[in-house]
Amino acid sequence: MSIIYCVSELKRPRRTQSERTRASREKILQAALEFFSRDGFRGAKLSEIAQAAGLTEPGLLHHFPSKNHLLMQVLDERDRVNQKRINDILSQEGSHVLDSLHALVKHNATVPGLVQLFTVLVAESLVPEHPAREFFVQRYQRTRSNLVEAIAKAQKAGEIRQDISAEVLGVLLFAVMDGLQVQWLLQPEQIDMPAAFGLFLELVRAK
Amino acid sequence: MSIIYCVSELKRPRRTQSERTRASREKILQAALEFFSRDGFRGAKLSEIAQAAGLTEPGLLHHFPSKNHLLMQVLDERDRVNQKRINDILSQEGSHVLDSLHALVKHNATVPGLVQLFTVLVAESLVPEHPAREFFVQRYQRTRSNLVEAIAKAQKAGEIRQDISAEVLGVLLFAVMDGLQVQWLLQPEQIDMPAAFGLFLELVRAK
DNA sequence: TACAACTTACCTAGTCAAAGATAGGTAAAA
DNA sequence: TTTTACCTATCTTTGACTAGGTAAGTTGTA
Numbered sequence: 072m073s074i075i076y077c078v079s080e081l082k083r084p085r086r087t088q089s090e091r092t093r094a095s096r097e098k099i100l101q102a103a104l105e106f107f108s109r110d111g112f113r114g115a116k117l118s119e120i121a122q123a124a125g126l127t128e129p130g131l132l133h134h135f136p137s138k139n140h141l142l143m144q145v146l147d148e149r150d151r152v153n154q155k156r157i158n159d160i161l162s163q164e165g166s167h168v169l170d171s172l173h174a175l176v177k178h179n180a181t182v183p184g185l186v187q188l189f190t191v192l193v194a195e196s197l198v199p200e201h202p203a204r205e206f207f208v209q210r211y212q213r214t215r216s217n218l219v220e221a222i223a224k225a226q227k228a229g230e231i232r233q234d235i236s237a238e239v240l241g242v243l244l245f246a247v248m249d250g251l252q253v254q255w256l257l258q259p260e261q262i263d264m265p266a267a268f269g270l271f272l273e274l275v276r277a278k
Numbered sequence: 279m280s281i282i283y284c285v286s287e288l289k290r291p292r293r294t295q296s297e298r299t300r301a302s303r304e305k306i307l308q309a310a311l312e313f314f315s316r317d318g319f320r321g322a323k324l325s326e327i328a329q330a331a332g333l334t335e336p337g338l339l340h341h342f343p344s345k346n347h348l349l350m351q352v353l354d355e356r357d358r359v360n361q362k363r364i365n366d367i368l369s370q371e372g373s374h375v376l377d378s379l380h381a382l383v384k385h386n387a388t389v390p391g392l393v394q395l396f397t398v399l400v401a402e403s404l405v406p407e408h409p410a411r412e413f414f415v416q417r418y419q420r421t422r423s424n425l426v427e428a429i430a431k432a433q434k435a436g437e438i439r440q441d442i443s444a445e446v447l448g449v450l451l452f453a454v455m456d457g458l459q460v461q462w463l464l465q466p467e468q469i470d471m472p473a474a475f476g477l478f479l480e481l482v483r484a485k
Numbered sequence: 486t487a488c489a490a491c492t493t494a495c496c497t498a499g500t501c502a503a504a505g506a507t508a509g510g511t512a513a514a515a
Numbered sequence: 516t517t518t519t520a521c522c523t524a525t526c527t528t529t530g531a532c533t534a535g536g537t538a539a540g541t542t543g544t545a
Binding site: 086087088091116117118128129132136137138 | 503504505506507508513514515
């Protein structure tokens with residue numbers, strides 16, 4: 072029995088293959104999220120991600136055929152979670168959209184890593200032929216149109232001033248959220264993101 | 279007389295050395311601006327920049343000792359121009375700050391390359407140990423405090439609502455500008471940046 | 486003003502390290 | 516017996532940067 076065999080025994084607890092596969096992919100995605108957040112797409116290294124997931128680089132590439140594929144998987148997964156949160160917020164009938172958005176921003180202020188992931192990747196994706204560019208275009212498109220719908224409802228319900236275009240307000244709301252994140256990530260201790268966002272909300276709230 | 283000599287003659291019109299140096303640095307900075315804008319700092323290649331400036335890569339490195347140095351020079355130069363524009367806007371006594379900012383945004387909408395330079399680089403600089411991070415921290419700090427001052431004045435002058443904190447409004451104004459740029463760069467034809475900004479301005483204008 | 490000595494601008498050729506990806510094998514699981 | 520997960524070893528590309536040379540421009544001195 073070789074040394075390699077022994078090591079192997081240590082590293083591979085008895086499991087079914089599908090369990091192993093799922094567990095590995097899980098760990099890889101988690102590690103990728105972390106490094107993409109910290110270093111951006113170009114800056115992150117497959118070898119580091121693989122190591123953090125307890126694999127070698129080719130081991131990682133067995134599950135995700137390329138760095139680009141890995142990025143897209145991470146984004147899809149993360150976006151599903153975010154999207155769910157946002158849709159829950161927007162679809163609550165008769166609820167207070169503005170308050171819910173405020174809650175979202177407060178929540179974001181507790182997860183700088185995730186916020187940085189999207190802030191860095193969105194900006195990186197502005198360069199031509201970036202693998203994630205189309206992803207973000209779609210994402211803004213879709214989310215914004217949901218938001219605009221919710222705004223229109225809230226205007227009818229008397230929550231939001233009616234003298235503002237819902238379309239433009241949708242654009243503005245995302246702009247404020249994105250823009251605040253940049254300043255907050257640069258100087259977390261100096262920028263009170265939820266407070267600033269709250270002030271903006273007061274400006275659009277119906278009196 | 280060698281071929282090399284002739285070529286040399288062609289490529290080097292009779293000039294003083296200081297003229298040549300200045301002209302070369304000028305062309306390099308211009309090309310660097312272009313490629314940093316398009317591809318970001320990491321994405322841009324020294325060889326491409328050099329070629330666009332009519333030099334080889336080591337030729338470029340004769341004038342700027344490293345890629346980092348080149349970036350900082352580009353930022354310093356560009357920032358000087360921008361800063362001047364902003365300070366002119368903010369320092370006009372008794373003028374309309376909001377209208378001036380609106381004019382600035384309208385102007386930005388005509389120079390997507392420059393806007394992209396700062397948008398991409400700011401986000402890229404969020405990753406730890408990025409050479410430009412400190413630059414942007416300083417820049418926000420400085421510009422924001424100038425803006426806050428101008429806002430306070432405008433509030434006294436009755437241009438801006440007085441029930442808003444000048445500090446927070448300063449943060450918000452930059453956030454809106456930055457955030458709008460992202461959506462606009464992703465979908466230029468769908469986002470009317472000056473219009474959206476104008477709507478925001480109406481919200482803070484004194485009635 | 487002439488010319489030697491120095492300095493500067495820039496080139497060709499090459500180094501070096503990083504990082505993504507592939508080839509082919511081994512052992513566990515199906 | 517086949518498939519899957521994953522490894523070691525290797526390849527390849529890329530891109531920042533260096534070494535060392537050449538010719539043009541500059542400067543000091545006769």
